Amino acid sequence: MQTLRDLKKGEYAIIQEISDNSLKLKLMEMGCIPGEVIRLSHIAPLGDPIAIDIQGYKLSLRLSEAGSIIIQKIVPEINKAPTR
Amino acid sequence: MEVQETILRVAITGNPNCGKTSVFNALTGLNQQVGNYAGTTVDKKTGVLVYNKSQRAKIIDLPGTYSIYPKSKDEEIAIDVIINPLSKEASDIILVVCDASNLKRNLLYYSQVSDLGKPVVLVLTMMDIAEKKGLDINLIVLSLLLGVKVVAVNPRNGKGIEKLKDTIFNTSRLTQNKLIDIYNLAPELIEEQRKRHPNFNDFQCFLEIYKTQREKLDGILADETIKRYAAIKVVLNESVTQREVKQSELSNNLDKILTHKIWGYVIFLFILFVIFESIFSVSKFPMLWIQQSFTWFGNYFAQHFPEGPLNDLLVHGVIAGLSGVIVFLPQIVSLFAFIAILEDTGYMSRVSFMMDKLMRRVGMNGKSVVPLISGVACAVPSIMATRSIENWKERIITIMVIPLMSCSARLPVYTLLISMIAPDKNIWGIFNVQGLILMGMYLIGFFSAITAAWVMKFVIQAKEKNYFILELPTYKAPRLKNILITLVEKSRTFIWEAGKVIVAVSVILWLAASFGPGKSFAKIEEKYSSEFYTKNFSSKEIVNFQKSEKLFASYAGHFGRLIEPAIKPLGFDWKIGIALFSSLAAREVFVGTMATIYNLGDESSSVNIRERMMEERDPVTLKPKYTLTVAFSLMLFYAFALQCMSTIATVYKETKTWKWATIQFIYTSSLAYIMSLVVYQLFK
Numbered sequence: 001m002q003t004l005r006d007l008k009k010g011e012y013a014i015i016q017e018i019s020d021n022s023l024k025l026k027l028m029e030m031g032c033i034p035g036e037v038i039r040l041s042h043i044a045p046l047g048d049p050i051a052i053d054i055q056g057y058k059l060s061l062r063l064s065e066a067g068s069i070i071i072q073k074i075v076p077e078i079n080k081a082p083t084r
Numbered sequence: 085m086e087v088q089e090t091i092l093r094v095a096i097t098g099n100p101n102c103g104k105t106s107v108f109n110a111l112t113g114l115n116q117q118v119g120n121y122a123g124t125t126v127d128k129k130t131g132v133l134v135y136n137k138s139q140r141a142k143i144i145d146l147p148g149t150y151s152i153y154p155k156s157k158d159e160e161i162a163i164d165v166i167i168n169p170l171s172k173e174a175s176d177i178i179l180v181v182c183d184a185s186n187l188k189r190n191l192l193y194y195s196q197v198s199d200l201g202k203p204v205v206l207v208l209t210m211m212d213i214a215e216k217k218g219l220d221i222n223l224i225v226l227s228l229l230l231g232v233k234v235v236a237v238n239p240r241n242g243k244g245i246e247k248l249k250d251t252i253f254n255t256s257r258l259t260q261n262k263l264i265d266i267y268n269l270a271p272e273l274i275e276e277q278r279k280r281h282p283n284f285n286d287f288q289c290f291l292e293i294y295k296t297q298r299e300k301l302d303g304i305l306a307d308e309t310i311k312r313y314a315a316i317k318v319v320l321n322e323s324v325t326q327r328e329v330k331q332s333e334l335s336n337n338l339d340k341i342l343t344h345k346i347w348g349y350v351i352f353l354f355i356l357f358v359i360f361e362s363i364f365s366v367s368k369f370p371m372l373w374i375q376q377s378f379t380w381f382g383n384y385f386a387q388h389f390p391e392g393p394l395n396d397l398l399v400h401g402v403i404a405g406l407s408g409v410i411v412f413l414p415q416i417v418s419l420f421a422f423i424a425i426l427e428d429t430g431y432m433s434r435v436s437f438m439m440d441k442l443m444r445r446v447g448m449n450g451k452s453v454v455p456l457i458s459g460v461a462c463a464v465p466s467i468m469a470t471r472s473i474e475n476w477k478e479r480i481i482t483i484m485v486i487p488l489m490s491c492s493a494r495l496p497v498y499t500l501l502i503s504m505i506a507p508d509k510n511i512w513g514i515f516n517v518q519g520l521i522l523m524g525m526y527l528i529g530f531f532s533a534i535t536a537a538w539v540m541k542f543v544i545q546a547k548e549k550n551y552f553i554l555e556l557p558t559y560k561a562p563r564l565k566n567i568l569i570t571l572v573e574k575s576r577t578f579i580w581e582a583g584k585v586i587v588a589v590s591v592i593l594w595l596a597a598s599f600g601p602g603k604s605f606a607k608i609e610e611k612y613s614s615e616f617y618t619k620n621f622s623s624k625e626i627v628n629f630q631k632s633e634k635l636f637a638s639y640a641g642h643f644g645r646l647i648e649p650a651i652k653p654l655g656f657d658w659k660i661g662i663a664l665f666s667s668l669a670a671r672e673v674f675v676g677t678m679a680t681i682y683n684l685g686d687e688s689s690s691v692n693i694r695e696r697m698m699e700e701r702d703p704v705t706l707k708p709k710y711t712l713t714v715a716f717s718l719m720l721f722y723a724f725a726l727q728c729m730s731t732i733a734t735v736y737k738e739t740k741t742w743k744w745a746t747i748q749f750i751y752t753s754s755l756a757y758i759m760s761l762v763v764y765q766l767f768k
Contacts (some may be wrong), residue, residue, distance in 0.1 A: 060557040
């Protein structure tokens with residue numbers, strides 16, 4: 001099982017599920033819905049937090065929150081940027 | 085015939101960073117008021133929109149919100165206005181502002197608000213950014229699918245604003261299509277609520293369940309969100325087309341530099357440095373003008389109005405006190421301007437992003453950085469700004485250490501003392517010595533705040549899990565109009581709030597310093613009217629002798645000497661004691677008090693306290709009283725002590741208990757005393 005923690009900078013993934021119930025609603029409201037395509041766009045200078053591209057905007061979260069987002073990595077086809 | 089005036093009540097709501105405030109400013113202009121929501125310190129921004137002779141609207145700008153289920157204090161307040169029909173601010177129409185370049189997430193909140201059943205208008209902003217992203221939004225299709233009036237606006241050039249006004253005053257509730265079937269998410273629970281609230285629609289019942297029996301909706305809320313997003317996706321598939329465009333990489337490239345491992349921090353420090361240097365160099369001239377006009381005004385007043393106690397009170401009490409503070413307005417305005425620009429461009433959230441890990445180590449949150457930085461302007465709005473921190477412990481720690489950051493009220497005190505001990509010179513051509521010392525004082529404030537937070541991390545028990553989930557908005561050019569309006573508001577509050585206290589304190593102080601117990605004043609006059617004095621001294625000298633002796637014998641003098649034993653180990657005399665005590669109300673009063681005290685002992689009505697204080701000699705040794713060590717000890721005292729009634733009141737209101745306000749007052753006062761004591765005893 002892979003989580004957002006395992007994603008490397010620039011890689012794309014699909015969100016499968018959010019495992020932490022206490023964060024589930026907040027993360028979903030911010031757009032982290034199962035099936036959504038995300039990309040790891042930035043890592044803070046000290047390695048934590050990270051920022052992802054999701055639904056056309058940038059969202060930052062800590063590695064501890066990223067660990068509760070279960071993902072599946074996808075190989076990016078160059079022209080298929082994440083949709084709106 | 086009298087025209088019946090109707091006042092429409094309009095609420096503006098939307099996600100943070102969606103351009104809500106720009107829409108509000110475009111609708112109301114400077115026709116705004118800032119108040120508080122009842123029982124809280126949350127800023128309530130209202131404004132009036134005059135449409136025509138008989139129609140006007142009262143518009144309220146609510147704090148930014150991501151969802152109808154609030155996660156933080158300011159979201160709670162916004163949501164209460166939206167959903168609580170008994171709220172004082174309940175509105176007739178709700179404008180939901182959505183960022184067109186980020187429509188999907190913005191529409192989630194829209195769909196929740198719309199389901200409440202109140203008339204809603206959907207306002208789209210940032211159409212130009214959406215355009216650049218290659219998004220073609222068909223407003224007619226969007227309006228048809230959602231069953232709501234859609235107006236696209238651009239507050240920068242005023243496009244669409246007239247149409248929005250027309251829509252507000254001529255709106256009739258459209259169908260406001262429900263995107264999901266709320267009822268089937270929890271049929272039994274909704275039926276149960278319906279019995280209690282027969283007038284509520286399904287979603288209102290659902291929110292009532294959320295309010296009273298949240299645990300029963302576990303899992304259902306996530307399900308609701310997923311379904312809403314799915315429905316929104318369908319709506320957007322029909323109404324938005326994505327053109328192939330070359331995506332602008334500007335924001336991304338800026339991020340590469342501004343959040344770079346090394347450059348990110350270097351640039352951040354550089355920006356801070358520029359801010360502090362310019363506070364000194366740029367503000368120098370307007371400060372001089374203000375000072376000169378006050379001196380002129382004081383002299384004019386003293387000469388042209390009948391002599392007597394009233395004249396004395398106004399010139400040496402009120403005017404001297406006020407000038408000591410208003411003179412610092414340029415510095416405070418420039419500080420607020422820098423903070424407003426950094427927030428408006430989106431840079432501040434990058435600072436939170438870069439600093440989160442460090443802040444977490446000392447028990448705070450990346451979101452604590454903005455309140456801490458604005459703490460250099462004023463602790464009061466900064467403590468209020470901690471409301472965006474969702475976690476209780478991280479928020480309390482941030483509140484507790486904010487007053488250690490050097491706020492602008494200390495600036496007058498520091499400026500005065502630094503100008504007495506350091507030359508106004510540059511080293512290596514660029515660094516102003518006074519600016520460097522000032523920056524040092526700010527660093528002392530910052531590092532002690534960090535240390536105090538680190539200690540509290542171990543002392544305060546956590547109540548819930550903490551997290552950091554923050555949107556990083558795209559970089560934008562600062563919106564001048566928004567910044568100007570913020571500045572006008574802040575300056576108005578500063579002059580009004582600080583002015584009130586200062587005038588009151590000045591008057592009390594003048595009274596305390598101009599009168600003494602019993603017949604002490606009469607005795608002094610008697611003493612100096614004796615032949616010995618009239619023969620050997622000029623009348624001017626006698627007046628000066630009298631004045632300083634009277635101050636010594638006055639109520640203020642008595643009080644100052646009463647506390648002198650306690651502050652003597654810090655290097656302070658009874659005159660400073662009076663100033664210290666009066667600045668319990670607010671720090672900046674120190675300068676005004678010094679002005680009042682020294683003016684009392686001075687014949688000329690010069691408002692220049694700096695020179696007066698530098699001339700001050702020790703009565704025994706005749707050495708200058710304000711040595712490097714005394715000035716430094718005094719600065720340290722001001723760096724730590726919580727001498728600000730507004731802060732104490734704000735902490736009480738924000739935490740709803742006196743516990744934290746009391747702890748804060750005690751720990752900062754002890755720190756101040758100990759630090760001054762150590763420094764004075766070591767270096768005297």
